[in-house]
Amino acid sequence: MPNTTTSSPAPATTGNGRRTQEERKAATRRALLDATIETMVELGYANTTTTEVTKRAGVSQGALFKHFPTKAALLGAAAEDLFPRLRAEYREAFEAVPETGDRVRAAVDLLWDIFQKPELQAAIELYVAARTDEELAAVLTEVDAPHRAELRAIAREFFPLAAERQGEAFDSVVDLVIDSIQGAALGSLAVPDAPRRERELTYLTALLRLALEGAADLTTGE
Amino acid sequence: MPNTTTSSPAPATTGNGRRTQEERKAATRRALLDATIETMVELGYANTTTTEVTKRAGVSQGALFKHFPTKAALLGAAAEDLFPRLRAEYREAFEAVPETGDRVRAAVDLLWDIFQKPELQAAIELYVAARTDEELAAVLTEVDAPHRAELRAIAREFFPLAAERQGEAFDSVVDLVIDSIQGAALGSLAVPDAPRRERELTYLTALLRLALEGAADLTTGE
DNA sequence: GAACTTAGAAAGTGACTTGTCACTTTCTAA
DNA sequence: TTAGAAAGTGACAAGTCACTTTCTAAGTTC
Secondary structure (H helix, E strand, C coil), X not given: CCCCCCCCCCCCCCCCCCCCHHHXXXXXXXXXXXXXHHHHHHHCHHHCCHHHHHHHHCCCHHHHHHHCCCHHHHHHHHHHHHHHHHHHHHHHHHHCCCCCCCHHHHHHHHHHHHHCCHHHHHHHHHHHHHCCCHHHHHHHHHHHHHHHHHHHHXXXXXXXXXXXXXXXXXXXXXXXXXXXXXXXXXXXXXXXXXXXXXXXXXXXXXXXXXXXHCCCCCCCCC | CCCCCCCCCCCCCCCCXXXXXXXXXXXXXXXXXXXXXHHHHHHCHHHCCHHHHHHHHCCCHHHHHHHCCCXXXXXXXXXXXXXXXXXXXXXXXXXXXXXXXXHHHHHHHHHHHHXXXXXXXXXXXXXXXXXXXXXXXXHHHHHHHHHHHHHHHHHHHHCHHHHHHHCHHHHHHHHHHHHHHHHHHHHHHHCCCHHHHHHHHHHHXXXXXXXXXXXXXXXXXX
């Protein structure tokens, strides 16, 4: 398979076997973050230990704590690293949707598929864990705002007409749709029920269509 | 030898200080389950240890493992115990809503309040943890079906007209609304954003009103 | 009230947990 | 070339984990 991705080569090594300190540092950090997310995905938050992460990263215990003073710092950094990467994927996926056809349904389905990704389920675990972990909550609070903003921006680009027509209300509808799918995804983590989800997505699509095409004064007049 | 008078050798049950084995057993079991839920609420799933549970229950480690062969069994039993109790609370809350006024908005608000309860947030942690814990997932699968069924039943009683008019479609709308609120609640665990939630609930109310009062053929005709 | 059963307490067990520390390797700058 | 800084190693400390074993006390049965 030809690898035609746009990721620049970014020479990890400078020709010969030598690497600058900066390169060595960055490589180890990257390995640790990737291993952290991988572990979270495979074993879940509760079973993510520093030892396991170092094993997967192929790095010593000492190296981990040289880069991150505590386990919480590692998890926070992993979250900070994960979210922008997810956003890039979202954007790509939405831009790949054809101009023609049922764009509302396509958007809902795409969003659902996104929430089925293991990395996103790992992100959900982080959110849940943050309830009882202040340090993690602080990081997520920082990370969440730009994330939400970009999701809204993607939605506006995807539905430019409705976005313009509805103004700020559009954002709230987007938020609501995202949260709906998030909630459904959460439910299906433990108890997958494909037919039920399918029905839910159908109704969500129908309601979203009403919200987008229909009354801009959805909430006025009581 | 001081204290000989006050610290009597515990007169071995004055009269009906006696409890049957069944009573003793049930009391310990109850204490363990309550302590488990309490710990989950306060410390989160990841920090819920058998040691902490026994401490809170005022019981020995041995006692815990006499009642529950593994930690997972304890957590499963806690979930099994929690869900019916939650349901009873739901029913009570919905029945307390006055007949007059905006019942749609009342239902949405009530559901939101319910999802703010610590016990429910503990339940969310269980669902998330179940992704990487088969034993827990099995218990939740069993527990989830009757739970969902009763939620739908409560909704049908709350909106009898719409329920009758829409038939099976009603259930899907209910599922969707519950999942929406669940998703919003999940998001606000780590990042509370009251104004955003308020807006979301407003739109959810508006859409739900459309779904309930409006077209029964919401999903037909594409 | 002796024999028996069951519930629970007390005190382990070994396998992990996060985080540290003395030390080595690798790179940088003079 | 070489001193020193930065990055990485891996054994280890100190404590916690889920779970067991051993024993005692409480309740039941005859």
